[in-house]
Amino acid sequence: MSRVVRLGLFVVAGCGLATVLVIGFTGLPDFGGAHELVGSVTNLTEPTLRHATDVVTALNFDIRAFDTLGEEFILFVSVSGVALLLRHLRDEEEDVDTTPGIEEHRFSGASDGLKLVSLVLIPLILAFGAYLVFHGQLTPGGGFQGGVVLAAGPISILLAGRYLSMKRVAPGRLLEAADSLGAAAYAMVGLGGLIFAGIYLKNFLPLGFSGHLLSSGEMPLNSVAVGLEVSGAFLLTWTEFLDQTMIGPPSGSAGE
Amino acid sequence: MTVLQIIALVLVALGGAAVVLTPEPLRQTMVLGIYGIALTLLFMVFQAPDVALSEIVVTGIGLPLIILAALRKIRQQEDQHRARAGEREEAK
Numbered sequence: 001m002s003r004v005v006r007l008g009l010f011v012v013a014g015c016g017l018a019t020v021l022v023i024g025f026t027g028l029p030d031f032g033g034a035h036e037l038v039g040s041v042t043n044l045t046e047p048t049l050r051h052a053t054d055v056v057t058a059l060n061f062d063i064r065a066f067d068t069l070g071e072e073f074i075l076f077v078s079v080s081g082v083a084l085l086l087r088h089l090r091d092e093e094e095d096v097d098t099t100p101g102i103e104e105h106r107f108s109g110a111s112d113g114l115k116l117v118s119l120v121l122i123p124l125i126l127a128f129g130a131y132l133v134f135h136g137q138l139t140p141g142g143g144f145q146g147g148v149v150l151a152a153g154p155i156s157i158l159l160a161g162r163y164l165s166m167k168r169v170a171p172g173r174l175l176e177a178a179d180s181l182g183a184a185a186y187a188m189v190g191l192g193g194l195i196f197a198g199i200y201l202k203n204f205l206p207l208g209f210s211g212h213l214l215s216s217g218e219m220p221l222n223s224v225a226v227g228l229e230v231s232g233a234f235l236l237t238w239t240e241f242l243d244q245t246m247i248g249p250p251s252g253s254a255g256e
Numbered sequence: 257m258t259v260l261q262i263i264a265l266v267l268v269a270l271g272g273a274a275v276v277l278t279p280e281p282l283r284q285t286m287v288l289g290i291y292g293i294a295l296t297l298l299f300m301v302f303q304a305p306d307v308a309l310s311e312i313v314v315t316g317i318g319l320p321l322i323i324l325a326a327l328r329k330i331r332q333q334e335d336q337h338r339a340r341a342g343e344r345e346e347a348k
Contacts, residue, residue: 031257032257054306056306057306132309140305140306140309141305141306141309142306144310145306145309145310145313148309148310148313148314148318149309149313151313152313152316152317155317155321234318237322238318238321238322238325241321241322241325241326242321242325244325244329245325245328245329245332246325
């Protein structure tokens with residue numbers, strides 16, 4: 001396709017998109033003027049009925065807990081797909097540490113300062129991630145947010161230029177276990193609702209005092225389950241991608 | 257709309273354009289990371305701290321790491337092809 005034809009297509013499509021957008025946007029309420037009914041109702045009911053102070057988490061784990069179950073398994077299935085595909089491509093021994101002839105391709109650029117900062121950051125990142133997971137129903141954050149922050153901890157070891165050390169801290173089997181156990185645990189908590197309250201994913205545990213660490217019934221459990229799954233899933237994806245490039249037979253290191 | 261919100265919106269608009277207009281993939285990844293921080297600021301000033309927390313990790317490390325790994329793999333394969341082509345030349 002020539003440049004002129006492409007430009008012509010873009011102009012036609014762009015004009016169409018602009019028209020649709022203008023029509024769509026003219027009907028919208030003014031900025032900051034939309035106080036929807038659903039938002040007001042959740043803001044009023046969740047803190048009083050469920051003793052949760054973070055309404056976003058309460059929405060995710062209570063009002064639309066079943067949707068969260070679906071999202072949970074979307075992540076699980078996509079990460080499994082990535083792992084399956086990349087392992088097939090790699091066609092190597094899975095246990096890298098003990099395979100002879102495999103060595104680490106180090107970053108040439110990891111300076112002492114970068115290593116030090118990464119080392120200092122690891123405990124801080126992990127502590128913050130754990131805080132987010134455990135305070136899901138109290139402060140902004142929750143299972144997903146805490147999970148991705150937790151996954152960023154081991155990645156700091158990689159930034160210090162030590163990929164195989166990272167793999168020793170977070171081996172593939174452990175990540176797979178965390179990913180699948182977290183996904184299963186969320187479904188199991190929901191099953192508890194079915195057994196004890198008659199409705200799947202119904203909040204069946206005692207609600208406790210608003211603002212306490214163990215409050216809002218099953219939300220802390222859900223948060224921990226999601227945190228476990230998300231941290232495992234993210235680290236597993238990164239590991240699969242990095243395995244492709246960071247390690248390999250010594251002769252193949254032409255790209256260094 | 258507060259001043260902070262306007263600043264965040266302008267930063268996101270400029271950042272998005274910068275990501276698209278950066279031609280080289282390696283640089284584009286870095287610009288994308290910075291754009292992610294602008295987006296995080298946007299979510300923060302629009303009172304969505306939950307989204308901001310996810311955003312900062314996903315575009316700060318998550319996405320760049322995968323793109324960088326893919327770019328490195330492509331470069332390794334190109335080098336291998338070139339090395340093989342060089343061997344063939346020498347054999348002739």
